[in-house]
Amino acid sequence: MDPKLKEELIDDLDRFVKRKEFYGRVGKAWKRGYLLYGPPGTGKSSLIAAMANYLKFDVYDLELMQIRSNSELRRLLVSTANRSILVIEDIDCSIELSDQKLGGGSNNDSQLTLSGLLNFIDGPWSSCGDERIIVFRTNYKDKLDPALLRPGRMDMHIHMSYCTPSGFKILASNYLGIKTHHLFNEIEEFLKKLEVTPAEIAEQLMKSEEADKALAGLAAFLKNKKTMNCNAEAKIEETKDNEQEK
Incomplete structure (x- = not known):
């Protein structure tokens, strides 16, 4: 929050x-x-x-x-x-x-x-x-x-909105007991561009008590989510183009 x-x-x-x-x-x-x-x-x-x-x-x-x-x-x-x-x-x-x-x-x-x-x-x-x-x-x-x-x-x-970089830091502190990490910047950049709920972030952080492993998993999750969003947007644009051609 x-x-x-x-x-x-x-x-x-x-x-x-x-x-x-x-x-x-x-x-x-x-x-x-x-x-x-x-x-x-x-x-x-x-x-x-x-x-x-x-x-x-x-x-x-x-x-x-x-x-x-x-x-x-x-x-x-x-x-x-x-x-x-x-x-x-x-x-x-x-x-x-x-x-x-x-x-x-x-x-x-x-x-x-x-x-x-x-x-x-x-x-x-x-x-x-x-x-x-x-x-x-x-x-x-x-x-x-x-x-x-x-x-x-x-x-x-x-x-109650999607997770922000500041909200992520609070979750990382609560779940992993850390205030900083070399993966923080990468994760925060994803969060500025994606709509990710705190529940989704918490679920990833709970998968390991080791900060390196948990944060790496979170970064991979966010990267995959970004890819899926891009693919979905491309599919929507393709559908629009096909409809215009008709």
Whole structure:
């Protein structure tokens, strides 16, 4: 994770847990919302685990596809403990929310709706408990309804992106215990041109405890990935040329 963004997140979490009196004084529910978005394999789930470990909070995982009604959603909220993180997974692809009911029937409370979810996040029911964090996780932020994205619902938006040279150095330090190596420059040049997830980098680094062998394997992996990308781009161009000739 980008060191500056990591510091901002830690500061935000620290400020949140210390402000019980502030939330009471201004009349707001003692909760905080985070949106983690970015491609698969960029560390969203790992970050949630890190947040829970840092705060010593429980974690609840909520799958909206399993929720049949607004009332069921409220019951789940009431059943969660204080000092907890509630994770709503992959909201962009797990359910399509609108102001209309998601199924048949005439009773709004019998179906899960966008208004029901919004009420769950920052309506009266969100005040049932203290020191709660709600984390939305998605691969595609642009697919979310704008009503979900505003402050008070998702207060802090955190983009989890592909691995950068600085991110690679952190992974190398964590997995291999090294700060520098003669292969670093070669690997960093690949990372400036390729879209590689931290999960892919970590997988290569885990293949050997010997730094020379692990980094050599990573460099070979990145070189092969670059070659495959070039071949794919060439094939696309060839297809376009053939279509134009027709």
